[in-house]
Amino acid sequence: MYAHGKIGGFLHLYIGQEATGVGAIAALRPEDYVVSHYREHGHCLAKGSEPRRVMAELFGKATGLCRGKGGSMHLFDTSTGFLGGYAIVAGGMPIAVGLAVASSYRADGRVTLNFFGDGAANEGEFHEALNLAAVWKLPIVFLLENNLYAMGTAVARVTAEAELYRRAEGYGMPGLRVDGMDVLKVFEVTSEAVKRARKGEGPTLVEAMTYRYRGHSMADPAQYRTREEEAEWQRRDPISNFRRQLLASDKGFSDKDFEKVDQEIGEVIAEAVRFAEESPELPLSAIYEDIYGE
Amino acid sequence: MPVITYREAISQALREELNRDESVFIMGEEVGAYGGSYAVTKGFLEEFGERRVKDTPISESVIVGAAIGAAMGGLRPVAELMTINFSLLAMDQIVNNAAKLRYMSGGQVSVPMVVRTVSGGGRRLGAQHSQSLEGWFAHVPGLKVANPSSPYDAKGLLKTAIRGDDPVMFIEHSLLYGIRGEVPEEDYTIPFGVADVKREGKHATVIAYSRMVQVALGAAEMLSEQGIEVEVVDLRTLRPMDAETAVNSVRKTNLAIVLEESPKTGGFGGEVVSQIQEMAFDYLDGPVAWVGGAEAPMPYAKNLELAAMPNENTVAEAVKGLVSRRY
Numbered sequence: 322m323y324a325h326g327k328i329g330g331f332l333h334l335y336i337g338q339e340a341t342g343v344g345a346i347a348a349l350r351p352e353d354y355v356v357s358h359y360r361e362h363g364h365c366l367a368k369g370s371e372p373r374r375v376m377a378e379l380f381g382k383a384t385g386l387c388r389g390k391g392g393s394m395h396l397f398d399t400s401t402g403f404l405g406g407y408a409i410v411a412g413g414m415p416i417a418v419g420l421a422v423a424s425s426y427r428a429d430g431r432v433t434l435n436f437f438g439d440g441a442a443n444e445g446e447f448h449e450a451l452n453l454a455a456v457w458k459l460p461i462v463f464l465l466e467n468n469l470y471a472m473g474t475a476v477a478r479v480t481a482e483a484e485l486y487r488r489a490e491g492y493g494m495p496g497l498r499v500d501g502m503d504v505l506k507v508f509e510v511t512s513e514a515v516k517r518a519r520k521g522e523g524p525t526l527v528e529a530m531t532y533r534y535r536g537h538s539m540a541d542p543a544q545y546r547t548r549e550e551e552a553e554w555q556r557r558d559p560i561s562n563f564r565r566q567l568l569a570s571d572k573g574f575s576d577k578d579f580e581k582v583d584q585e586i587g588e589v590i591a592e593a594v595r596f597a598e599e600s601p602e603l604p605l606s607a608i609y610e611d612i613y614g615e
Numbered sequence: 616m617p618v619i620t621y622r623e624a625i626s627q628a629l630r631e632e633l634n635r636d637e638s639v640f641i642m643g644e645e646v647g648a649y650g651g652s653y654a655v656t657k658g659f660l661e662e663f664g665e666r667r668v669k670d671t672p673i674s675e676s677v678i679v680g681a682a683i684g685a686a687m688g689g690l691r692p693v694a695e696l697m698t699i700n701f702s703l704l705a706m707d708q709i710v711n712n713a714a715k716l717r718y719m720s721g722g723q724v725s726v727p728m729v730v731r732t733v734s735g736g737g738r739r740l741g742a743q744h745s746q747s748l749e750g751w752f753a754h755v756p757g758l759k760v761a762n763p764s765s766p767y768d769a770k771g772l773l774k775t776a777i778r779g780d781d782p783v784m785f786i787e788h789s790l791l792y793g794i795r796g797e798v799p800e801e802d803y804t805i806p807f808g809v810a811d812v813k814r815e816g817k818h819a820t821v822i823a824y825s826r827m828v829q830v831a832l833g834a835a836e837m838l839s840e841q842g843i844e845v846e847v848v849d850l851r852t853l854r855p856m857d858a859e860t861a862v863n864s865v866r867k868t869n870l871a872i873v874l875e876e877s878p879k880t881g882g883f884g885g886e887v888v889s890q891i892q893e894m895a896f897d898y899l900d901g902p903v904a905w906v907g908g909a910e911a912p913m914p915y916a917k918n919l920e921l922a923a924m925p926n927e928n929t930v931a932e933a934v935k936g937l938v939s940r941r942y
Contacts, residue, residue, distance in 0.1 A: 354688075388721030397720035404687060405720070409711050415677040416712060419684015419692075426640065426666065426690060446707070449677035456672065611722035612757055614780030 322594065323539050328379045332393050335363035337534035338466060340559030343367050344507025345434060345464050345529070348515045354402045354424075354433040356417035359394035360466075360533070361406035364436055369401040376593035382600035389603055390611065402431075410471075411437060411444035414463075418450045421459035421524075432518045433461045434511070440471030442485050451526065455492040458523035462514040465528045466501065472537045473545040486528035494524050501529030502559045505566075616799055622792040624766035625731075626655050628773040629693065631802065633663055636691060639777060642669040643678055643695030643731075652697050653733060653792055675704035679730060683713050683782070686728040691777060699734040699748050699786060713782035714757030728783070729776045734762075735788040735826055735876055736913045736924055745913035745920075747876045749825070750883035752784045753853035759783045759807055760853040764828035766796035768851055771805030778804065788826040808855035812864065816844035819870035819934050822861045822887055824850040827874045827925065834930035843938055853883055858890040865891055869900040870937045876924055879907035900941045906933050 322328050346367040357364045365375055378385030379393055386398050394408040407413030417435035424431040441447055454461050465485055469476055477483040489496025499510040507529055514525035532554035536543040567574045632639045647670040650657035659668045671678050675696055682694035696702050716724045736745030753760045759781050763769035776783040813828055814835050821831040828849045835845035846868055848861045865871045871891050875884040888903045909923035
């Protein structure tokens with residue numbers, strides 16, 4: 322769709338990191354909030370958005386989640402509690418803290434799950450957000466998706482302490498590292514952190530070690546890393562591994578079940594594309610809508 | 616009608632809104648235990664408690680960002696940034712997030728947040744504590760910007776800001792906190808985008824906002840003794856801006872002087888000048904004059920600082936210059 326010009330702008334694919342998003346979001350309740358970054362298609366879908374409305378947003382159509390005014394990097398769906406893709410690195414972190422402030426203020430029992438990348442850990446907003454969340458014991462989980470490269474720069478090249486979960490110590494909160502390619506492990510660790518947050522015990526920093534198969538965006542041929550490294554991570558592919566795990570379990574899964582799932586996914590995508598293609602563009606008057614409430 | 620200070624008027628607005636609406640709360644540096652760096656929230660912590668009056672670390676970005684998030688979560692935060700100079704540390708949150716979230720989400724999200732901050736020079740605080748950056752914020756669609764010049768306006772505009780559903784930069788002026796004016800006891804609000812004629816006149820119009828309105832009124836008083844009657848239009852809010860009231864005044868007086876404290880280059884005054892020449896060109900008896908601060912960082916030395924900001928004399932000279940050209 323991107324190659325055909327149906328999707329414009331930047332497009333940051335989540336392929337390879339699925340276990341992190343899915344495992345972490347599975348630990349939430351429907352009313353909980355998710356605040357993400359600009360590689361957020363997967364998070365938005367995992368939180369429950371309709372795929373066709375996500376696709377329509379990528380197409381810039383009036384039926385998109387954000388009426389086509391957000392685009393790939395700015396998905397929002399208030400109906401699922403997905404409160405945004407933010408395209409300034411670490412820019413969503415203070416906002417996630419604020420949602421947790423609202424939950425704490427009203428004692429509504431909600432938890433905010435905040436995704437950000439290894440690049441964000443070197444922004445000042447990372448520090449401000451973690452510190453305030455810890456001082457105020459807010460119901461929030463900071464989920465650091467460490468895919469080893471901030472755009473094209475390897476973490477260790479620009480980070481004094483490359484074991485990022487250890488930063489938590491400086492904020493007096495628990496910090497954990499988890500295999501981000503293993504959906505069950507991510508689920509387990511995030512569940513503990515969510516439970517802690519919901520009990521009023523404050524934030525946790527979870528660092529999920531993961532890998533994006535594609536470049537930073539569609540414009541990036543990823544020449545800063547080796548094909549061997551890519552192949553090594555792809556051998557640990559979270560989806561194939563989870564399938565193997567399920568097949569090996571005593572839950573009675575067979576290859577047929579997965580073929581069926583694959584087929585269903587294919588249908589959902591095809592329908593989403595069809596919906597996006599057939600949806601109308603916005604009238605030009607929409608330029609001046611949604612700027613102010615009154 | 617009671618006469619109170621600008622500081623008391625703002626304090627009253629905050630107190631009344633805290634009492635009126637449980638979703639309103641205050642957060643910022645020194646707003647609680649210290650009582651506010653300009654003493655606006657003195658006694659609030661004792662009166663409303665830590666839940667409603669939150670002291671924060673010196674972390675401007677998360678002060679504003681958390682206020683945005685809390686606003687998205689259904690609250691009405693009033694975040695305080697100690698001075699507008701420190702807002703530069705929160706620029707990402709103000710410009711990239713607060714101003715754009717409603718738009719980028721296709722109208723799903725609203726950000727009913729007020730950022731209260733303090734601008735202006737005149738207290739010998741040097742270049743990093745004396746800026747007037749309101750024009751930067753007024754440039755950004757999605758933000759609203761208020762610059763009240765009087766106790767009455769400050770209270771009414773702040774209530775509107777808190778009750779509204781959009782992010783507002785509410786910019787106070789450090790030299791105005793002590794000025795006094797009449798403020799009614801009953802509840803009132805002032806709509807954004809409605810300028811106010813602070814003094815009527817017939818020979819020229821001075822258009823200003825914030826402290827420069829007081830300077831313009833002082834100049835008008837001086838000029839009145841010399842037989843020149845100046846009309847003073849207070850824009851009150853820069854975004855939305857009420858150009859119509861300014862233009863109508865210029866159509867009456869036929870001369871316009873735009874006055875601001877900040878350096879003129881790229882400043883908000885240019886916007887006002889442009890609108891006047893566009894909408895009142897055929898009524899003008901002379902070029903639109905534009906008086907602003909020096910094109911320099913604010914100096915510390917007393918004589919230099921005074922010379923770097925417009926004052927009653929410079930404004931009066933500019934008016935006389937225009938008026939004398941007419942005949």
